[in-house]
Amino acid sequence: MTSRPSAELITNTAVTADLVVLTIQEQRLRVLLVERSLEPFRGQWALPGGFVLPDEDLAAAAERELVEETGLTHPARHLEQLGTYGAPGRDPRGRVVTVAYLALLADLPTPRAGTDAADAGWFDLTATPELAFDHGDILDDGLERARAKLEYTTLATSFLAEEFALSDLRAVYETVWGGDLDPANFRRKVLATDGFVEPTGLVADPPQRGRPAQLYRRGPASTLAPPILRPEGTRS
Amino acid sequence: MTSRPSAELITNTAVTADLVVLTIQEQRLRVLLVERSLEPFRGQWALPGGFVLPDEDLAAAAERELVEETGLTHPARHLEQLGTYGAPGRDPRGRVVTVAYLALLADLPTPRAGTDAADAGWFDLTATPELAFDHGDILDDGLERARAKLEYTTLATSFLAEEFALSDLRAVYETVWGGDLDPANFRRKVLATDGFVEPTGLVADPPQRGRPAQLYRRGPASTLAPPILRPEGTRS
DNA sequence: ACAAAAGTGTTGCCCTTACACCCATGA
DNA sequence: TCATGGGTGTAAGGGCAACACTTTTGT
Numbered sequence: 147m148t149s150r151p152s153a154e155l156i157t158n159t160a161v162t163a164d165l166v167v168l169t170i171q172e173q174r175l176r177v178l179l180v181e182r183s184l185e186p187f188r189g190q191w192a193l194p195g196g197f198v199l200p201d202e203d204l205a206a207a208a209e210r211e212l213v214e215e216t217g218l219t220h221p222a223r224h225l226e227q228l229g230t231y232g233a234p235g236r237d238p239r240g241r242v243v244t245v246a247y248l249a250l251l252a253d254l255p256t257p258r259a260g261t262d263a264a265d266a267g268w269f270d271l272t273a274t275p276e277l278a279f280d281h282g283d284i285l286d287d288g289l290e291r292a293r294a295k296l297e298y299t300t301l302a303t304s305f306l307a308e309e310f311a312l313s314d315l316r317a318v319y320e321t322v323w324g325g326d327l328d329p330a331n332f333r334r335k336v337l338a339t340d341g342f343v344e345p346t347g348l349v350a351d352p353p354q355r356g357r358p359a360q361l362y363r364r365g366p367a368s369t370l371a372p373p374i375l376r377p378e379g380t381r382s
Numbered sequence: 383m384t385s386r387p388s389a390e391l392i393t394n395t396a397v398t399a400d401l402v403v404l405t406i407q408e409q410r411l412r413v414l415l416v417e418r419s420l421e422p423f424r425g426q427w428a429l430p431g432g433f434v435l436p437d438e439d440l441a442a443a444a445e446r447e448l449v450e451e452t453g454l455t456h457p458a459r460h461l462e463q464l465g466t467y468g469a470p471g472r473d474p475r476g477r478v479v480t481v482a483y484l485a486l487l488a489d490l491p492t493p494r495a496g497t498d499a500a501d502a503g504w505f506d507l508t509a510t511p512e513l514a515f516d517h518g519d520i521l522d523d524g525l526e527r528a529r530a531k532l533e534y535t536t537l538a539t540s541f542l543a544e545e546f547a548l549s550d551l552r553a554v555y556e557t558v559w560g561g562d563l564d565p566a567n568f569r570r571k572v573l574a575t576d577g578f579v580e581p582t583g584l585v586a587d588p589p590q591r592g593r594p595a596q597l598y599r600r601g602p603a604s605t606l607a608p609p610i611l612r613p614e615g616t617r618s
Numbered sequence: 619a620c621a622a623a624a625g626t627g628t629t630g631c632c633c634t635t636a637c638a639c640c641c642a643t644g645a
Numbered sequence: 646t647c648a649t650g651g652g653t654g655t656a657a658g659g660g661c662a663a664c665a666c667t668t669t670t671g672t
Contacts (some may be wrong), residue, residue, distance in 0.1 A: 234439060
């Protein structure tokens with residue numbers, strides 16, 4: 147930033163914003179992928195994303211791509227910068243640096259869309275196809291970040307709808323980490339963590355069997371606080 | 383990444399790598415700043431950094447700038463990507479996206495240098511000048527990251543020389559967080575943390591007064607592990 | 619002998635874990 | 646009334662903070 151004054155020395159580079167969009171469907175962690183309709187890597191699956199516009203902020207570009215690609219109007223439950231990838235050979239078209247973002251979404255009934263991608267869909271993380279560019283690495287980093295952040299933040303609520311039972315919240319942890327958590331201890335821990343959830347006073351619809359649960363909504367702790375319990379041996 | 387095929391749509395952007403370089407001198411956390419010798423912000427202090435070269439990886443650019451700016455030949459004790467800043471108006475010359483890196487260094491006797499910066503120097507973090515561009519924000523983020531990472535990694539050793547006493551390591555935490563730590567409990571915690579430090583068998587030079595300490599070196603845990611103790615109320 | 623820093627022991631408290639138990643509902 | 650999941654109680658164990666105490670050095 148301080149050196150190399152002459153404009154000729156400035157490296158002209160394309161900047162893209164790519165997204166690792168995670169959600170939980172049917173007790174499985176899933177990622178949003180799109181099929182490329184153009185070269186390079188035509189026909190191959192990739193992370194959704196696109197070029198940052200000339201006067202657009204990076205986060206705004208990520209949010210825009212997220213809406214375009216998913217059709218979601220609601221703002222993403224959680225969107226954070228994941229990292230920037232700029233190895234010289236990562237895009238055969240030339241120097242392209244991508245700023246990757248991590249998005250966590252509730253499983254709302256808006257699964258797909260598609261502007262210029264041939265197709266789009268949710269993929270089980272245990273069965274993702276080979277990805278274009280270095281998107282495989284980016285996905286791995288995103289997953290690792292998501293798993294880690296559940297541990298010391300209240301982000302797990304980002305995977306849930308407005309109102310949820312504590313068992314829904316527990317299911318998020320169990321899905322992302324694998325393994326079971328003790329319902330009793332989980333409840334105490336969450337309720338003891340300031341700003342994690344707050345009661346709505348409502349009660350869930352009558353379940354198939356068993357006692358209906360109290361409903362909660364997200365608390366004011368956006369991403370702070372030192373909450374959760376993680377069973378031994380679930381640390382990747 | 384998937385859309386906007388036509389090359390004309392690609393936003394041409396300059397990419398820089400800027401560095402938040404932290405070290406500890408005289409029980410104070412200090413940051414390396416350079417004085418800009420050119421417009422824009424000529425004469426103002428800024429983070430060290432510069433343009434990423436056409437065929438250079440981002441991390442390589444950061445490392446190169448670090449060497450150029452500090453004259454250090456040793457590889458940085460720790461260098462990690464901090465985040466990417468690309469608000470449209472952040473550089474008056476045009477669209478410049480900067481990838482910021484965080485470096486932690488031991489206080490080796492190589493304080494300054496200067497390739498194309500007018501001057502360079504270490505600044506006490508309680509008394510930093512107004513910085514050029516959005517470098518003030520970047521510095522804040524770097525500081526926050528450094529403080530947080532000491533808590534759940536073994537990175538504190540990055541601030542120390544090859545061999546150090548446990549009291550030196552404790553001083554790092556006390557400096558970065560403020561406040562005192564119990565020497566007895568600190569020792570136990572560090573020694574109980576697998577891969578944090580390993581004994582050299584050597585003993586420190588006779589101090590002015592008091593019993594000389596055993597010397598240790600960094601253990602194999604590069605940045606993992608869940609170590610340290612943080613006194614209540616030191617969380618910014 | 620004394621001061622000062624390194625290093626060890628010990629105790630009480632709190633948080634977590636594990637699991638027994640009660641509650642509310644549909645069938 | 647039984648099965649099922651929601652929710653409360655509680656006792657044992659581990660880890661940590663606090664602090665007393667011992668060791669090793671220079672002066």
